[in-house]
Amino acid sequence: MITTDRMAAVDANAAALGVPRKQLMESSGNAVAREVRALADPGASVDLLCGRGNNGGDAFVAARFLSAYDVTVRLLGRPESIRTEIARENWAALERAEIPTETVADAADLALDGPDVIVDAMLGSGVTGALREPERTAARLANESDAAVVAVDVPSGIDADTGEPAGSGSGEPTGSDAGSAVRVEADRVVTFHDEKPGLAALDAEVTVADIGIPAAAERFTGPGDLLGLARDPDSHKGENGEVLVIGGGPYTGAPSLSARSALRTGADLVRVACPETVAGTVQGYSADLIVRGLPGDRVGPAHVDRALELAAGNDAVVLGPGLGDGESASEFVREFLSRYDGRAVVDADALRVVPEVDTGAELICTPHQGELVEMGGETADDPDERAALVRSFADEIGHTLLVKGAVDVASDGDAVRLNRTGNPGMTVGGTGDVLAGAVGALAAVTDPFRAAAVGAYVNGLAGDAAAEEMGYGLVATDLPDRLPEAMRDE
Ligand SMILES: NC(=O)C1=CN([C@@H]2O[C@H](COP(=O)(O)OP(=O)(O)OC[C@H]3O[C@@H](n4cnc5c(N)ncnc54)[C@H](O)[C@@H]3O)[C@@H](O)[C@H]2O)[C@H](O)CC1
Ligand SMILES: [K+]
Secondary structure, three states: OOOHHHHHHHHHHHHHOOOOHHHHHHHHHHHHHHHHHHHOOOOOEEEEEEOOOHHHHHHHHHHHOOOOOEEEEEEOOOHHHOOOHHHHHHHHHHHHOOOOEEEOOOHHHOOOOOOOEEEEEOOOOOOOOOOOOOHHHHHHHHHHOOOEEEEEOOOOOEOOOOOOEOOOOOOOOOOOOOOOOOOOOOOEEEEEOOOOOOOOOOOOEEEEEOOOOOOHHHHEOOHHHHOOOOOOOOOOOOOOOEEEEEOOOOOOHHHHHHHHHHHHOOOOEEEEEEEHHHHHHHHHHOOOOEEEEEOOOOOOHHHHHHHHHHHHOOOEEEEOOOOOOOHHHHHHHHHHHHHOOOEEEEOHHHHHHHHHOOOOOEEEEOOEHHHHHHHOOOOOOOHHHHHHHHHHHHHHHOOEEEEEOOOEEEEOOOOEEEEOOOOHHHHOOOHHHHHHHHHHHHHOOOOHHHHHHHHHHHHHHHHHHHHHHHHHHOOHHHOHHHHHHHHOOO
């Protein structure tokens, strides 16, 4: 089962692995043609109703695989309105191959001459809102015809994630008479790569076609995992996340690295709660940080109320960098987590307490393999075995785990995602603090599992960029300023 958002990410990851979208379109179109051949004998008439996006593009390809049939490709719009290069190229190939095509500018011009099969390739995952003209009239004509209707990817007008008519639920009028949202009632659906959540509810026969997307496109993080995280152009200060780092004491660099990394990953405001004896040093690292001193030279149980008060004003907490492993720090972590119910990244010395604390918080624990074992988890050399062990331990503790290594493993106890970015130069001290800050900024704007996977991905990219310039002599402070480039999703 895959959602449309995740499908778009996997599609982009496939392209990054070297399987371009045009190749996927070719496979999709071929799968649609196979379905038509299973439905109708050679010589049957096939009308392909095509939209201006890649859903239509799939049918332009399918028409090429149906040379034994009497096909007519009907584009609902002008050829120059075809949205993507790969669809335009496939349309041009039809015209050069003299495969019968027709362009329909106005719904009134659309007349189906009783085809045996209709291929519904008007809209797929790109539908937004209730069907507009000419798709609306075309859908009605398809539903009124006696033809067998084969929908490409998802029946036009249906939201693939919900199975509901697109646009319903948004409160907008869905049809001339209320509630009569127009959508294609397909006999068959050929969907790509994996089942879509909304298709099971339809009374159509669904075929899931493998279109050659490698499993690695889902298993490993890639550029597609960044899609949709880009900043909303008209957002205001604070809407892109506010993060509180709780750390420092024996160390001052760690909380500063985490805080700077959170800012560079996109957080609008980052505060650092640290012992007041080191507050000046932490503030000295960067004017961009808002430092809140806690009395004394170590974070301890006496600071829990203040820390909870500060945490309440933030979207995510990063707990642990530079706290030290003293008893007072452990007492603080135990007490804080037992009362905190927000979202927190737990790293370094704070990790060992997690399995013994009953917390209402959503945690993202970022141990390396040694810390994982200290927490009670297990590790293995074989990547698949290691992934399975991380997944079951995440399920056992009820939190998201990001286990760092040459290949990082992220899991929320259900899904697992591996990250291959990064390099051995990143074994230098402090890169874990940078990672914790990046995950904290992401946890402020997306779900914990995605924050963990994407955090590992961009931290590794930043480390690779640093190694590009300075080899394995890179240091942790080289990473934060390379995170913005790593976060760009184009
Ligand atoms: N993701 C993959 O791995 C693959 C996907 N393929 C196919 O691509 C479509 C999605 O294509 P996309 O271009 O994103 O959008 P659509 O073609 O579905 O539709 C966009 C198109 O439709 C117009 N439009 C949007 N909403 C409406 C509406 N309510 N009424 C009328 N018109 C509407 C919009 O203006 C655009 O022109 C996916 O479903 C697959 O079929 C790949 O080819 C295979 C791999
Ligand atoms: K469709």
